[in-house]
Amino acid sequence: xxxxxxxxxxxxxxxxxxxxxxxxxxxxxxxxxxxxxxxxxxxxxxxxxxxxxxxxxxxxxxxxxxxxxxxxxxxxxxxxxxxxxxxxxxxxxxxxxxxxxxxxxxxxxxxxxxxxxxxxxxxxxxxxxxxxxxxxxxxxxxxxxxxxxxxxxxxxxxxxxxxxxxxxxxxxxxxxxxxxxxxxxxxxxxxxxxxxxxxxxxxxxxxxxxxxxxxxxxxxxxxxxxxxxxxxxxxxxxxxxxxxxxxxxxxxxxxxxxxxxxxxx
Numbered sequence: 172x173x174x175x176x177x178x179x180x181x182x183x184x185x186x187x188x189x190x191x192x193x194x195x196x197x198x199x200x201x202x203x204x205x206x207x208x209x210x211x212x213x214x215x216x217x218x219x220x221x222x223x224x225x226x227x228x229x230x231x232x233x234x235x236x237x238x239x240x241x242x243x244x245x246x247x248x249x250x251x252x253x254x255x256x257x258x259x260x261x262x263x264x265x266x267x268x269x270x271x272x273x274x275x276x277x278x279x280x281x282x283x284x285x286x287x288x289x290x291x292x293x294x295x296x297x298x299x300x301x302x303x304x305x306x307x308x309x310x311x312x313x314x315x316x317x318x319x320x321x322x323x324x325x326x327x328x329x330x331x332x333x334x335x336x337x338x339x340x341x342x343x344x345x346x347x348x349x350x351x352x353x354x355x356x357x358x359x360x361x362x363x364x365x366x367x368x369x370x371x372x373x374x375x376x377x378x379x380x381x382x383x384x385x386x387x388x389x390x391x392x393x394x395x396x397x398x399x400x401x402x403x404x405x406x407x408x409x410x411x412x413x414x415x416x417x418x419x420x421x422x423x424x425x426x427x428x429x430x431x432x433x434x435x436x
Contacts, residue, residue: 173349173351180360207251239251256306257306282312297389300393307373311354312357314356373391
């Protein structure tokens with residue numbers, strides 16, 4: 172971690188009280204479905220954001236979701252927590268991804284597609300992992316905000332553009348020019364905000380899952396597959412899917428559910 176980006180992370184404002192309440196309910200083993208619904212319904216703007224996200228055609232539901240109660244019932248507490256945290260966290264940043272050659276709308280589409288893929292893939296057979304994977308898929312790319320800020324501050328946009336064009340991955344280009352990569356920065360942001368260690372570990376090691384702690388290795392592997400299938404421009408291609416399937420085979424993950432998830436999208 173470079174001193175400049177670590178300083179930016181330490182200067183981030185605390186998350187609003189709504190996020191802290193959501194986390195408290197989610198982490199409390201005695202909390203119920205209704206406890207989460209009550210917290211979310213207190214914030215009309217957050218409720219609207221969650222329902223908008225839940226009604227995305229990416230999830231393939233045939234009927235409209237009109238209430239938080241419905242959303243939690245269909246997606247589960249872990250996934251709705253992901254919707255809520257994504258909405259709250261992204262409002263904590265000034266977004267400018269021009270250094271990456273993408274617009275803010277493209278970035279939003281990227282995180283939505285990554286989340287939809289991980290949710291559809293894991294909802295039936297790996298639902299327990301969605302407590303980590305749902306927020307992780309929405310939030311893993313947020314480190315790009317601070318990396319882009321640093322690249323622009325250093326006036327290395329052209330160097331970064333060349334690195335993106337010539338190196339094999341976005342992370343390699345980030346390390347070459349900024350000295351850090353997205354998983355490292357994102358993981359450090361959520362560690363700073365005191366999110367649970369499993370979420371931090373999954374995000375931090377999604378580029379090298381076998382270095383993650385054993386209890387989150389599978390989540391980190393799934394997140395790596397999803398980020399490979401849905402690259403930075405948000406466009407799923409034959410090449411990106413083929414690369415993702417190579418990882419699925421390498422890690423002995425569920426290929427059939429992955430293919431069905433892609434069909435649903």
